[in-house]
Amino acid sequence: MAGDTVRVLTGKDRADAVNAVRQTVLAALAGITVLAGLVYTARSYALSRRGQVTERFRAAIEQLASGKLEVRLGGVYSLEHVLTESPQDHTAIVNVLAGFIRNTTHRGPSNEPLALPHERNPSHRDVAWGIELPADLQAAANVLARRPDRHEPRRVDLRSAGLAGLSLRHFEFDSPPSLSWMFLTSADLRRADLRGVDFRRSILNYADLCLAWLGKARLDGVGLFAADLRGAQMNEAILVQTDLRAADLRECEGLTAHQLSVAAIDTTTRLPDVLQDDPWVVARLEDCGSWDRQHGTTACAPPTPQPPQTHRSSAGL
Numbered sequence: 186m187a188g189d190t191v192r193v194l195t196g197k198d199r200a201d202a203v204n205a206v207r208q209t210v211l212a213a214l215a216g217i218t219v220l221a222g223l224v225y226t227a228r229s230y231a232l233s234r235r236g237q238v239t240e241r242f243r244a245a246i247e248q249l250a251s252g253k254l255e256v257r258l259g260g261v262y263s264l265e266h267v268l269t270e271s272p273q274d275h276t277a278i279v280n281v282l283a284g285f286i287r288n289t290t291h292r293g294p295s296n297e298p299l300a301l302p303h304e305r306n307p308s309h310r311d312v313a314w315g316i317e318l319p320a321d322l323q324a325a326a327n328v329l330a331r332r333p334d335r336h337e338p339r340r341v342d343l344r345s346a347g348l349a350g351l352s353l354r355h356f357e358f359d360s361p362p363s364l365s366w367m368f369l370t371s372a373d374l375r376r377a378d379l380r381g382v383d384f385r386r387s388i389l390n391y392a393d394l395c396l397a398w399l400g401k402a403r404l405d406g407v408g409l410f411a412a413d414l415r416g417a418q419m420n421e422a423i424l425v426q427t428d429l430r431a432a433d434l435r436e437c438e439g440l441t442a443h444q445l446s447v448a449a450i451d452t453t454t455r456l457p458d459v460l461q462d463d464p465w466v467v468a469r470l471e472d473c474g475s476w477d478r479q480h481g482t483t484a485c486a487p488p489t490p491q492p493p494q495t496h497r498s499s500a501g502l
Contacts, residue, residue, distance in 0.1 A: 238271050242278070249285050257321040261285075265328045275335050282325045283341045289322060290347035290373075312375045312396070316350035326351055330362035330382070340388070341367040349373050355381025355401070365403075390428075400439065424448040426485040442466050442491075449473055449485040464492045 241263060248260025261282070268278045318326070329341065330353050351374060353362040364379075367387040375395045383403040390410040397417045405425040412432045420439030424447060431453040434440060440457060442465035450456075450466075450473055460466050469489040476486035 238267055238274065242267055242274060246281065249281075254319070254321055258324055261321060261324045261328060268328070268332060272333070272335060275333065276337060279329065279332060279337065279341055282329055283343055286322055286325050286329075286348070287343055287346045291345050312349055314376070316376055317352070318348065318350050322348075323352065326353065327362075330364060331358060331360070332363070334363075337366055340386075343372055344368045345371045345373075347373045348377060349375040351377040351379070353382050354378055361403070419444065425488075428485070429454050430482070442469075445469055446489045446491070447485075449482070451477065464494060465489065468492050 245260045245263035245267065248256050248263065251257050251260070264278050264282060267274055317323070326348065346369070353364070355361050361381050361383050363383040365383050365385045365387055367384075369387055369389045369392055371391045371393075372389065373393050374397050375393055376397060377394070378398045379402055380398050380400045381402060382399075384407045385403050385405060386407075388408040389412055390408050392409070392412045394412055394414045394417050397414070399417055399422045400420040402422045404427045405423045406427065408428045409432050410428050410430050412429075414432055414434050414437055416436045416438070417434075418438045422439075422444065424444045427448045429445075429448050430451045432450075433455045435455050435457055437457050440460065442460060442463045445456075445460065445466055446469050448469075450470060452470065452474070456466065472486045472489045476484075
């Protein structure tokens with residue numbers, strides 16, 4: 186290993202050179218051994234940690250199936266801890282929590298799923314003031330609303346979930362609660378307090394939002410086709426490119442012509458009495474109708490400018 190340079194040496198010089206080479210080889214072998222030990226230790230730690238996460242995940246799932254509320258609550262918060270610590274389990278945990286909510290509260294199919302809201306549920310808005318979700322379901326919704334912002338391959342499935350009385354108020358969260366990237370089709374959200382909630386990229390077609398609080402909610406680009414919004418509070422809700430075709434907006438509070446001027450509406454949209462003949466709303470209906478005839482309903486017409494004759498009061502300014 187020392188090479189020809191050492192072979193030409195004799196006596197003490199040759200011995201010293203050979204010893205130097207031996208020391209170098211031994212040091213290298215020692216370094217490789219230490220490195221291999223570190224790699225083995227790191228791998229063992231990772232496997233051990235993964236095993237612990239898997240065990241915690243399994244135990245939390247078992248807790249969700251318990252007949253005791255306290256145990257189910259513990260399972261929900263255990264899943265949140267795993268969700269925070271383990272990005273690779275993000276999708277599985279989100280789906281488990283959504284499935285827990287959906288399967289516990291499923292409303293079942295509507296008798297007339299394609300009927301307009303007021304025809305489908307003529308008296309369904311009746312729900313007691315102060316209604317609340319059970320604590321375990323509310324906790325699961327809270328976890329979903331504050332889940333880490335990570336890539337999710339498909340929308341979270343909460344179709345037909347019964348969430349009447351859900352409370353996700355923005356001032357009770359460190360950042361705005363998010364129900365974005367979700368299927369909430371036909372979900373029951375009557376009297377839900379959803380002030381400041383981010384719904385972007387979600388689909389709420391046929392959802393029941395009677396008497397819901399939607400002040401400052403991010404509904405831009407959201408599908409609310411044939412949704413029931415009777416009596417909902419809409420103060421400062423963002424409705425840019427929101428699909429409100431066939432939606433029932435009668436008796437909505439805080440809804441303005443300015444908000445509707447950037448939403449998708451048509452002749453099947455049922456509007457509050459105060460906005461039925463508003464010039465800005467009438468102009469918006471004309472713009473949306475013309476746009477739909479030319480481009481179809483897959484996109485929303487550009488914003489409709491306020492007509493010159495529209496009074497400031499009718500614009501909600």
